[in-house]
Amino acid sequence: MAGITSFGGYIPRYRLSRMVIVQNMAWYFPVIMAVAGGEKAVANWDEDSVSMAVAAAYDCMAGHDRKGLDALYFASTTMPFADRLNAGIVAAALNMRENGVSNADFASCMKAGTTAMISALDSVQAGSRKNVLVTASDQRRTKMATMFEMFYGDGAAAVLIGNEDVVADYLGSYSINCDFVDHYRGQAKEFDYGYEERWVRDIGYGKVIPEAISGFLAQSGMKIGDFAKVIYPCYFGGTHKAIAARLGIEKEKAQNNLHAVCGDTGTAHPLVMLVAALEEANPGDRLLVAGFGQGCDVLAFEVTEKIKNMKPRAGIKGSLANRVELTNYQKFTKFRDLITADLGIRGEANPNTSLTVLWRKRKMLLGLVGVQCKKCGTPQYPVYPTCVNPKCWSVNDFEDYEFSDKEGKILMFTGDMLSPSVDPPAVYGLIAFEGGGRTMFDFADCDLNQIKVGMKTRMSFRRRQADNMRGFTGYFWKAVPQMEGGGK
Amino acid sequence: MATGIRDKVAIIGMGCSQFGERWNDGPEELMVEAFTECLQDAGIEKTDIQAAWFGSCFDEVGVGKSALPVSMALRLPNISVTRVENYCASGTEAFRGAVYAVASGAYDIALAIGVEKLKDIGYGGLPEFSTAMGTLNQLWMANFTAPGGFAMLATSYAAKYGIDMSEVKQAMAHVSVKSHANGALNPKAHLRKPVTEEQVLNSPQIAYPLGLFDCCGVSDGSACAIVTTPEIAKSLGKKDLVTVKALQLSLSNGTEFAYDWDGDHFVTTSKASSEAYKEAGIKNPREEISMMEVHDCFSITELVTMEDLHISERGKAPKDVMDGFFDLNGGGVPCQVDGGLKCFGHPIGASGLRMLYEMYLQLHGRAGQRQLKDPKFGLTHNLGGFPFMNVCSIAIIGKQGA
Numbered sequence: 001m002a003g004i005t006s007f008g009g010y011i012p013r014y015r016l017s018r019m020v021i022v023q024n025m026a027w028y029f030p031v032i033m034a035v036a037g038g039e040k041a042v043a044n045w046d047e048d049s050v051s052m053a054v055a056a057a058y059d060c061m062a063g064h065d066r067k068g069l070d071a072l073y074f075a076s077t078t079m080p081f082a083d084r085l086n087a088g089i090v091a092a093a094l095n096m097r098e099n100g101v102s103n104a105d106f107a108s109c110m111k112a113g114t115t116a117m118i119s120a121l122d123s124v125q126a127g128s129r130k131n132v133l134v135t136a137s138d139q140r141r142t143k144m145a146t147m148f149e150m151f152y153g154d155g156a157a158a159v160l161i162g163n164e165d166v167v168a169d170y171l172g173s174y175s176i177n178c179d180f181v182d183h184y185r186g187q188a189k190e191f192d193y194g195y196e197e198r199w200v201r202d203i204g205y206g207k208v209i210p211e212a213i214s215g216f217l218a219q220s221g222m223k224i225g226d227f228a229k230v231i232y233p234c235y236f237g238g239t240h241k242a243i244a245a246r247l248g249i250e251k252e253k254a255q256n257n258l259h260a261v262c263g264d265t266g267t268a269h270p271l272v273m274l275v276a277a278l279e280e281a282n283p284g285d286r287l288l289v290a291g292f293g294q295g296c297d298v299l300a301f302e303v304t305e306k307i308k309n310m311k312p313r314a315g316i317k318g319s320l321a322n323r324v325e326l327t328n329y330q331k332f333t334k335f336r337d338l339i340t341a342d343l344g345i346r347g348e349a350n351p352n353t354s355l356t357v358l359w360r361k362r363k364m365l366l367g368l369v370g371v372q373c374k375k376c377g378t379p380q381y382p383v384y385p386t387c388v389n390p391k392c393w394s395v396n397d398f399e400d401y402e403f404s405d406k407e408g409k410i411l412m413f414t415g416d417m418l419s420p421s422v423d424p425p426a427v428y429g430l431i432a433f434e435g436g437g438r439t440m441f442d443f444a445d446c447d448l449n450q451i452k453v454g455m456k457t458r459m460s461f462r463r464r465q466a467d468n469m470r471g472f473t474g475y476f477w478k479a480v481p482q483m484e485g486g487g488k
Numbered sequence: 489m490a491t492g493i494r495d496k497v498a499i500i501g502m503g504c505s506q507f508g509e510r511w512n513d514g515p516e517e518l519m520v521e522a523f524t525e526c527l528q529d530a531g532i533e534k535t536d537i538q539a540a541w542f543g544s545c546f547d548e549v550g551v552g553k554s555a556l557p558v559s560m561a562l563r564l565p566n567i568s569v570t571r572v573e574n575y576c577a578s579g580t581e582a583f584r585g586a587v588y589a590v591a592s593g594a595y596d597i598a599l600a601i602g603v604e605k606l607k608d609i610g611y612g613g614l615p616e617f618s619t620a621m622g623t624l625n626q627l628w629m630a631n632f633t634a635p636g637g638f639a640m641l642a643t644s645y646a647a648k649y650g651i652d653m654s655e656v657k658q659a660m661a662h663v664s665v666k667s668h669a670n671g672a673l674n675p676k677a678h679l680r681k682p683v684t685e686e687q688v689l690n691s692p693q694i695a696y697p698l699g700l701f702d703c704c705g706v707s708d709g710s711a712c713a714i715v716t717t718p719e720i721a722k723s724l725g726k727k728d729l730v731t732v733k734a735l736q737l738s739l740s741n742g743t744e745f746a747y748d749w750d751g752d753h754f755v756t757t758s759k760a761s762s763e764a765y766k767e768a769g770i771k772n773p774r775e776e777i778s779m780m781e782v783h784d785c786f787s788i789t790e791l792v793t794m795e796d797l798h799i800s801e802r803g804k805a806p807k808d809v810m811d812g813f814f815d816l817n818g819g820g821v822p823c824q825v826d827g828g829l830k831c832f833g834h835p836i837g838a839s840g841l842r843m844l845y846e847m848y849l850q851l852h853g854r855a856g857q858r859q860l861k862d863p864k865f866g867l868t869h870n871l872g873g874f875p876f877m878n879v880c881s882i883a884i885i886g887k888q889g890a
Contacts, residue, residue, distance in 0.1 A: 148776070163491050291584045296568055299775065326751060344631075345610055345611055345616070346611070346616040348616075349616045349618050349619060351546045351618055351626050353627060354623040354624075354627070356628065357623045357624050357627060361624060361627070364628075365628055378747065380746050380747070381746065382624075382628070382746070384742065388741075388743065388746045388747045388748055390743055390747070410643055411749075411750075411751050412640035412643050412644035412751040412875075412876075413640055413644065414636045414637075414639035414640045414695045414696050414697075415695065415696040415700075416631075416632065416635065416636030416694075416695040416696075417693060417694055417695060418613060418634055418635055418636065418638070418694055419631050419632060419633045419636055419695075420616075420631070420632040421631065424634075425695070425696070426631050426636070428628075428630040428632055429632065429640055429643075430638065430640065430644075430751060430876060432746070437745055437746070438745070438747070439745065439746055440630045440632070440745065440876065441630055442630045442631050445844065448696060451645075453643050453644055453646075453647035454647065464627075464628075474627065476627065476628045
């Protein structure tokens with residue numbers, strides 16, 4: 001039976017208290033005080049929808065062979081490329097197979113994530129694919145002092161769809177598609193344009209979601225009471241409750257919309273909430289998940305015994321726990337490029353990416369795939385044709401060796417005030433990987449004062465270059481020092 | 489069987505421009521300034537020079553490509569001129585080219601000249617080099633700078649020997665204080681003010697744990713040398729010849745960076761210096777080397793280099809530094825006698841030759857207030873790149889017969 005065979009999530013480490021936004025911006029638009037509670041997740045300056053999707057995908061693939069994937073779907077409204085398969089970047093970061101796979105982007109709508117799930121489940125049910133990884137991620141820039149700034153958070157989730165060792169059986173789906181435009185972002189526009197909130201609440205979320213869920217129940221013959229959790233995004237707290245009341249969902253069975261702890265993660269949100277629900281679910285629980293946007297998708301699952309066998313992962317729960325408060329509102333606005341600060345003369349350099357090199361070295365650059373010498377066994381990165389071991393130096397006698405999932409430890413480091421950085425100092429150092437291999441990496445998500453030689457690191461896929469002149473976004477891997485308590 | 493370079497080539501003339509922020513001069517003026525002094529010192533005509541080697545590093549933002557800039561600036565008589573670039577060893581590489589040319593018998597008299605005009609590019613330090621690192625490296629190499637690259641060495645050095653960072657910083661501070669004291673005595677230095685350890689320790693942080701005063705200056709400058717065989721030198725009436733004793737170069741091959749290394753020393757310097765001592769016939773460098781100009785781009789570089797030159801024992805450089813072993817009148821091996829990169833700044837193509845210039849002056853007893861008593865061997869050292877991946881050059885010159 002088709003269903004979810006694994007799941008993972010990623011919420012970025014920075015959290016911005018909504019009170020901080022209010023303190024800085026309520027003078028301009030006092031209405032934001034109405035939703036001043038809680039905090040939102042904020043992607044670091046070097047993260048975007050693709051990098052967060054990669055983080056969620058790795059989390060999801062814990063204990064699963066990435067080479068076994070037959071397709072990767074990426075859902076987002078904030079993809080870095082309008083023409084270049086964004087799912088292909090995620091796939092390359094996972095070092096997925098290239099032949100015999102079919103990857104796709106699902107875009108332009110808040111329910112693109114659930115639509116991608118339906119497509120994946122359809123293809124697995126049809127038997128045309130065995131393992132499809134669905135990722136959803138959004139990092140939406142918002143104008144300062146807007147309700148969108150208050151509501152939106154950044155995050156990603158991933159679910160693996162397959163038919164072996166299923167942890168949540170797929171019970172079916174139902175969709176409404178209609179051109180209800182609560183908000184939109186026109187081609188080449190930076191920000192969302194929203195329409196009157198009362199209408200969005202009452203005729204949008206408040207009407208479309210219940211209709212879709214009712215439609216599913218009518219189609220399947222199931223009852224709302226059959227479900228242990230009903231999962232639907234709606235950042236209007238009152239409307240979220242009203243939907244539950246209208247459908248007869250008991251209070252504790254309506255999955256929390258995470259407004260208080262991370263905000264609405266857009267396309268990712270139905271999946272983020274689903275993963276959060278799965279993390280707490282017991283075998284036998286039925287889950288109903290809805291994605292809202294120009295209609296509504298509804299999917300139903302039943303959790304199986306296999307959920308107990310899953311390998312440990314950070315998930316939504318773990319990444320929510322890995323939390324550092326961003327107390328500086330200016331830093332947030334700089335991270336999102338809402339304000340102009342001088343990066344200095346060193347920040348002017350903008351070398352063009354050689355697409356021939358990127359193609360030839362795509363495994364090395366996007367997948368962090370090095371090599372292991374067949375003769376002496378030395379894992380090595382970067383990849384040169386001659387083995388780095390001075391006692392070996394054999395030529396072209398290697399097999400691929402993945403570093404992306406290897407822990408490392410810091411051999412030397414610095415925090416550099418001269419290097420151009422959106423968040424100075426630029427912290428970097430030499431990392432020795434467990435099992436062999438070493439190289440220099442920029443560090444991410446860390447506090448210079450807490451870093452020590454010998455500290456453990458994990459690798460994280462990050463945006464390296466945002467070339468505004470040519471519109472190119474480049475990626476590479478960074479080392480994340482595993483600071484005690486997450487570096488709070 | 490190779491016999492090495494010892495005593496096969498003599499330096500008959502050297503010149504060095506005033507180093508500093510030469511806002512009113514370009515590389516042409518700087519080269520002519522150094523060359524005029526050098527030619528006068530050698531006592532020959534420009535037309536006696538048969539070939540030249542030219543060192544410059546940031547050609548893209550400096551003089552431009554090829555060796556034409558030097559041929560044009562000096563109006564050399566259509567002789568062969570070769571431009572060399574090997575990071576911070578570029579100046580010493582120019583010297584090596586000229587010395588080897590003479591030693592081979594291909595030419596009688598050759599010129600080595602280096603220049604860098606750093607204060608025409610708008611940067612406070614060295615220019616950004618992401619576009620100069622190659623199309624592959626620019627897609628993945630960490631976002632590092634020169635100070636950051638060397639600053640890392642302090643963290644791993646301290647960890648390796650279990651020395652508290654405050655002690656390392658104290659020793660680094662003394663490295664800078666000592667160089668400033670020497671630079672204050674040198675009219676050609678850029679920075680000529682003595683500084684205190686307190687000033688160094690309180691300077692603003694550039695790259696942890698390096699502060700501003702742990703970093704060398706950024707200057708414009710040029711230096712050059714004219715070399716020939718000892719026989720020709722004598723036929724020109726030269727006495728008390730200064731000859732080349734050793735010239736060694738060592739480059740990283742990725743071992744430090746990608747295989748095995750504690751981040752506590754310079755693999756290349758350790759090797760190049762050993763080879764240089766062998767070539768020069770030096771058995772105990774701590775006793776036999778009279779003076780040194782080493783690559784103090786950053787205080788930590790000089791500190792650690794004392795061990796790789798086999799002058800200080802491993803892990804003991806901070807103690808030697810604090811004992812004043814490298815001070816001008818400390819009774820040990822004076823280091824950065826002219827003020828070093830710290831006070832001369834680092835116009836890259838010129839630095840190696842500027843170091844040799846001081847050794848040359850000292851060996852001839854022409855170093856004024858800085859003059860050491862009867863030096864025999866002077867060692868110069870350049871380290872281009874980063875602790876984990878670099879180019880190291882060592883030159884030893886001395887009195888003929890020493």
